[in-house]
Amino acid sequence: MTNRARSNAMFSKLRTGAVIFALALVPVLGAQAQEVIKIGIPTGLSGANSVVAPSVVQSAELAVDEINAAGGILGKKVALEVADDGSGAAGAQKAADSLIFQKKVNALISMQTSAARNGMLPVVSRGKVPYIYTSLYEGRSCNKYLYADGAVPEQMVGPIVDHFMDEYKAKTFFLVGSDYAFGRGMLAFTKAYIEKKGGKVVGDEYQPMDATDWTAIISKMRSANPDAVIFSTAGGAPNVTLQKQYKAAGMKAPVGNLSVDEGTAKTMAADADGVFISASFLTNIDTSANKKFMSAMKAKFGDKLLTPNDLSVPEYDAVYLYKAAVEKAKTTTAEPVIAALAEVSFDGPRGKVQMNAQRHAPLTMYLGQVQADGSVKIVKSFPNVSPGEQCPKL
């Protein structure tokens, strides 16, 4: 190639780039056209949460479709704005910046990592929009604009630990988590709970959120030889790699997993066979509300349906809870909507959900066990479990 030809090629490439910029700007500029209620969904489309995030978006899409088909909220259509938060704090800040200040959403409703949620909260405070957090999490995240409709340790840990102690006569436990707010918080509660019940924690180990090599921890587990192990990693890759490597290492102690959802369990199938999980939602819940929800999801997404799970279904509930609150407050203005959110309830696939316990919701919990085909069998249910002390000051 001659120099001239090379520079020509380069300029044509640059020109192509410029055209793409220009095209990309069109939707940005045309964004604030029609009067709609916009719900922002910053979620982990990439990174650790990318395994579950698409199912969260599906839940929200069904809720919005149903609401719009029934006339919207206060007569306005509802629109979704999805943004990738990269499953981390910095990405979540960028996503929230964009959703709140650029897309001007009326509320944020999303399942995110704890890191992302914490990272976003200062932006939410500055942007002053209601924020419903829909993930199960370590608890005690309190902010004027924040509500949560997922499960907290008080609701999740008991069923698994009790089951191990009763059915497996487990005395010694080994805990493994991802080193961030969720992993640490969940396992701190678990440890206290086990010790309160007379069990012993023979080891607790943490790895960074993006770690995928668990060799050293598995060999520690091997030498500690516990009666049962409990995992609480970030969702997605860490979860799956830990489970896979645990299985491949030939470890036999029963596993309780506080962060695996049914969808992820399904993709792992044989690797997760026998794992106990604790959830406020399982696809097999035998209620008419759940059956209706499941068939609506199947109808809407067909082949593309991602298994609804304990991380995605609260998103569906939360969109309805937000609708009820706006209708009660008769406005989308933040302050009245926030006040109304504690008072409204929604009867959905998880049963009746109302976030009236210090910004959190009492929930019906299920102990499930993953089967060889990846489906989850309900072992026991625990109605109306209280989230306990979460945000006494709010």
Added chain:
Amino acid sequence: MADLTTTPATLPRRAFSGRLVPAGSIAGLCIVAVVAGPYFLDSYTVNILVRSFLYAATALTVDILWGYAGILTFGQAAFFGIGAYAAGITFTYMDFSPQTAVLALLAGLAVSAVVAWITGWISFFHRASPLYVAIVTLALPIILVQVLYSGGTFTGSSSGLVGYNTFDLSVEAWFTICGIGLVVLTTAAWFFVNSDFGRLLIAIRENEQRCTYLGINAPRVKILLMVVMAMIASVAGYAYAGYTVVVAPEIGSFVFGTELVMWVALGGRGTLIGPVLGTIAIDVISAYLSGNLPYVWKLIIGSIFVLVIVALPQGIVPVLKTGLRRLWSAATRRDAAPCVAVPALIEAPEGRRAGTGSDAPALNVADLACSYGSLKVLEGVAFKALGSELLGIIGPNGAGKTTLMRCLSDGYERTGGTVAVFGHAIARTPPQGVVGLGIGRSFQTTSLFETLTVAESLRLARYRLDGTRMLSHAPTLALPDSARRVITATGLDRQLAIECRHLSHGMKRALELAMVLALEPSVLLLDEPTAGLTKPERTLIGSILVDLVQREGLCTLIIEHDLDFVREISTRIIVLHQGKVLLDGSVAEVVGSELVRTIYAGGAHQELAP
């Protein structure tokens, strides 16, 4: 006397003072823009720009390190992270107050300075490869992130720290503060890189080895620079933590470190304004586009980056600038680069020459050996040389002549024996230290600084004795008499503003000699000073050398192939052969030696015609 002058192909570079006014007015305009910005921009853009400004300030430090001093660093992200975490941790555990705000700032500065110093100390040592610093600075953010991870709940591990109390400032106030900060920083950086000291950085980038032989402690200069740049990055990180109220491992990560380098490369390394504009443009555009075209956007950035590195290594801004300048001169029919003033040459004070008054021989070499693995290049070399001696070193290829020069000028080179300069053993002294003992060395292949002017090159040689200015140019250039004579005799004094790469080969050799003389050495080591010169040029250099030795009493060692030339100028000749001194004697003795003749002509076993 012959004149080495050739008409330069290009005009001299524009002077500093000529660009002072435009630079000042551009800075002023920028300040007006950042003050007025919040009134014109929507809140989202203002919000994004605050972050971009802080990134740009950090990119600026990468540019100074990489673009000017040639230190490819991935580590500035770590210092940004240190500053940010200093704020995050302090405000989380000690709450926010004016006192803790100052404390956090100072803590960030101190920690990054110490870490930078250690990094520099590890990276920059005599004969370190330029790749090594890239490796160490690559490791730095990785180490920082792991340290943050292992901090558990104290550092918040993967989640980082959020929600601490911080400065109670509006986004607009942050915008103005960060904007002004960036303009001031960029302006200061501009003065810095265009000062005499900035030229020193470029010299180190272009030819560090030559710098050390000019008595410049390049490792120390680089460590200092790294410390200062780390502190600036730390302040940017501190502001980031104060503004965003979140610190997470990502901001100190290796990926952020590489992004900074990418922004600098795209904008144009070594241009200051390029990296600043590049960073802001890319960060703002990506904030707008990443939501809509997340993958495509990163793909475009990646592709442009590769394209720029391959086809436009100087980056985009310089290309635009050249285009604009061409347009400008076409429109105004005026040349954009006016001729400018150069520093006035003045007489350097006398008497700083090392070894004056010493009784010891200027150079005392005993049992010198040098080997590479099993290959013995020099063995048992011993000789003394005195002031006013012009010692010719001759010998066939591979006899070890250049290695001898190396061993005399760098304490790390020899593998055995001693070298003493006026009675001081050079021990394991790096070249910059040996220069301090009074040795000046010129190189076999011309070793200059391509983009520095003649005056700047000479000033560099004076750095050891006269120091340098950090933010401006000295109006005068003091040179010893000997260097001035070389300059005037060759006509270099009329070309002080010409960049070295535009000089003719002969002029380069003359400049090289003048630079060595500007060091005020007592012992001069010249490695083929006349290689590649024409006959008249050789004669001129030869007469200058003889004059120098006679007038100033310099001890001079000269390697030459041209035996006629050596014969004409030397007072004594040493013949090296296969790493040993074969003969050490007067010119007549050596020239008359049968032994030398056979070595040079090869036919050891044949009778030769007289």
Added chain:
Amino acid sequence: MSPTVLDIADLSSGYGEAIVLRNVSLSIRPGEIFALLGKNGMGKSTLLKTVLGFLPAKRGRIKLFGEDVTALPTHLIARKAIAYTPQEQTLFQDLTVEDNLRLGLRDDRGFAEGLARVSEYFPIVGKRLSQKAGTLSGGEQKMLIVSRALLGSPRLMMIDEISEGLQPSMIQRLTEILLAERKRTGTAIFVVEQNVPFAFSMADRYAVLKIGEIADDGVAGDELAAARVQDQLRV
């Protein structure tokens, strides 16, 4: 009539901006032994490096076997049935003798036959095949270099200061081998030397290079020329 083996016309070359060779012209005919003489630093090696394409010609033209190779990349020039032995770093020190020899051919065909042939000249080479080249003595290394050059039966050999540091007896032996090889294959040989007697003992023609220019040239046979050249090269 077969074309000139090597034809250099008006060649200028050097390193960077320094010009080392100025307007050099010379030509070598098939089967001819041509000696280029000169002191250190006069441009002899530079000339060979330019012919091989290691250095770009600043001016002029180089033809090999009638074909213009001035702008050709080194490896293509080297494949034109020529064998080049540089003055320094002539062997792969960490490779075995056998590997060094194999690299003298473009592929492994004909290796056995070539090896048998050069082993006749230098029996030691055939006996030390698995030894690292770097562990050979200086003289043995020279034998290996020459063996590698002879292996491919080239039509032109370019040999840069092979005699340096060699025993007189070894030089004698080398002269005989090169002459025998020319007789066998008709190869042309371009020797670059400082050792005038060695060069003149086999050369047909010679040229003397002084500061990058040809200062003298002629037919090598006569005693007067030898004396004159010797004088030009002495201290």
Added chain:
Amino acid sequence: MTALVLDIVTTAAILFAVASGLLIILGVLKIVNFAHGGFLTIGGYSGLVVTQLGLNAWLAYPAAVVAGIVMGAVVERFVIRPLYDRPLDAILATWGLGIIIGQLITIVFGREIQFVQTPITGATSVFGETYSLYRLFLILAAAAVAGGIAALLNATRLGLEARAVIMNEPLARGLGINSGHVRFVTFCIGAGLASLAGALITPLSSVDPNMGVPWLVNAFMLVLVSSVSLASLAIAALTLGGAQVLVSTFISPVIGGLTIVVLAALLLRIRPAGFGHG
């Protein structure tokens, strides 16, 4: 104890397999290929394609090698070739290339984490310890890679020419070796090896578009301390990888993640030749 030894050996095997492609490229081309992470990713996704097509899991390995070689050929021709004289720029350009590869994969396969089937599942008993069969298989795989490279270098004409180019490129060219061609082929093989390594490591974890990046730095460090020798690389992988396992097991996995980088950087400071002799 047995498990610890096995952990060290298997970790070293994985590191060796991952770093070998980088090593031969650095050796012959004198270029640090930061797109190495991208090539690992390509290998991982080759495995994913094999999984998605429902083919035999063993096919992932040849598929990865082919994909790596093809990609390597394109990259060498258009990006690497102009940068032979600018090694620092080559680091940057190949890093950018890694980003491009990651984004292209994202566009084609989506950015979520996906899983690849494992050709060997389960555990076996080794000296009384239950141990992952796949990790044991990786020891074999690494040995095969090492044997393959050694055979290629020592028993083929190309290997001989490559070694000649490594040791003394001008002389090699003077003997008629087309060093450009040797570089091209070497780069392709290096890319193929990287891709194979990517396919080998994915059954242990998962594939995502940035899966190669965490491996890159460790591989880079190992290659630098082994000064372009296959044997030294094996030693470096065993000692530094062993140190990593020990630190992870007895101190903390987080500090363990630093071990290779820190030890390698210090080693290079003290002894620039690393584990190589020189």
